[in-house]
Amino acid sequence: MAWVNIFCKGGKMMATVERIIQFIAKYVTLWVILIAVLAYVMPEPFMPYGGCIPVCLGIIMLGMGLSMSPNDFRLVFTRPKDVIVGVLTLYVCMPLVGLGIGKLLGLAPMLVVGLVLLGCSPTGTTSNVMTFLAKGDKALSVTISSLSTLLAPVIMPLLLLLYAGTYLAIDGMALFLSIVKIVLIPIMLGLLIRKLFAKQMPLVLKFVPLATVLAILLVISVVVALNVERLRAVAMMAALAIVLYTGCGLAIGYGVGKILHASPPRRKALTFVVGVQNTALAVALGITYFDPLSALPAAVGVVWATVFCSFVASIWGNRTADTSEGTV
Numbered sequence: 001m002a003w004v005n006i007f008c009k010g011g012k013m014m015a016t017v018e019r020i021i022q023f024i025a026k027y028v029t030l031w032v033i034l035i036a037v038l039a040y041v042m043p044e045p046f047m048p049y050g051g052c053i054p055v056c057l058g059i060i061m062l063g064m065g066l067s068m069s070p071n072d073f074r075l076v077f078t079r080p081k082d083v084i085v086g087v088l089t090l091y092v093c094m095p096l097v098g099l100g101i102g103k104l105l106g107l108a109p110m111l112v113v114g115l116v117l118l119g120c121s122p123t124g125t126t127s128n129v130m131t132f133l134a135k136g137d138k139a140l141s142v143t144i145s146s147l148s149t150l151l152a153p154v155i156m157p158l159l160l161l162l163y164a165g166t167y168l169a170i171d172g173m174a175l176f177l178s179i180v181k182i183v184l185i186p187i188m189l190g191l192l193i194r195k196l197f198a199k200q201m202p203l204v205l206k207f208v209p210l211a212t213v214l215a216i217l218l219v220i221s222v223v224v225a226l227n228v229e230r231l232r233a234v235a236m237m238a239a240l241a242i243v244l245y246t247g248c249g250l251a252i253g254y255g256v257g258k259i260l261h262a263s264p265p266r267r268k269a270l271t272f273v274v275g276v277q278n279t280a281l282a283v284a285l286g287i288t289y290f291d292p293l294s295a296l297p298a299a300v301g302v303v304w305a306t307v308f309c310s311f312v313a314s315i316w317g318n319r320t321a322d323t324s325e326g327t328v
Helices: 002-026 028-041 047-067 080-104 109-119 126-133 138-163 172-196 198-226 228-259 264-275 279-289 292-318
Strands: none
Touching (some): 109 228, 109 292, 126 138, 126 264, 126 292, 198 292, 228 292
16 A cells, blocks of 8 residues: 555645646746846846856747647638738737837837847747637637747848848848747757657646746846846836837737727737737847847836736636637
């Protein structure tokens, strides 16, 4: 009977670990705020880890790959119009929104580059969570976020050359290779691991949120630590820019769905896939290829987008969901 006791103890321990991970994932916004404050007050311990940011993004993308399946791309074939509208709205509108807000507020060139960089980034996986909370079309959200991420190595360098090339020299090929390395390869590796170790995936996936949250916290802490002096001068303007940027993104996504007579669940999905982007990717590329200041808008965006979009999603989710089908 000894093995029974060991098994029971192991089961209880695993249940405890799961509860801890769920708690950490549930309050990720709180941890982001706390780590940002800590890095601002005590930047020195975090500053040497700038080179770890691409690795952290790779961990985040690996987690995305582990969580993906072929079904995530099913809507590309069954509802291509919906998916194309979402991807085009994201990549056409948001770089222009970032550039426009930067010019409107008269921001420093590197902050403008940071807003453009964020605007050129694919949809973040957080949009799927927000769509779920809002009782929106989660399948559409997952498909658009997955497809926009896979297209990022080609689309992002082109958009950055077009909109940010006047502010600084951009090596499009180097950006392409970097995005392939820190985004595409980890996702493909995650998909491969998921296929080869399908039986172990339920256990592995329990730990993916923890790894993702820890990676995000390290990214935020390093960006804040590297920008402490600049934050004192530009924090308010950067925050205002992100508030306007996020609001515009959500409004554009919702407006496009409304104009095209999408059903309410699809409008909700379009709202979040356009308004919530991959801030970790923008931070990593800003730190690696541009200037630490260019990573600041995305770093601020992690906190604001999570807080504000959670509020919007909760309001929608508490209403009676309209599940009627419509077309985009």
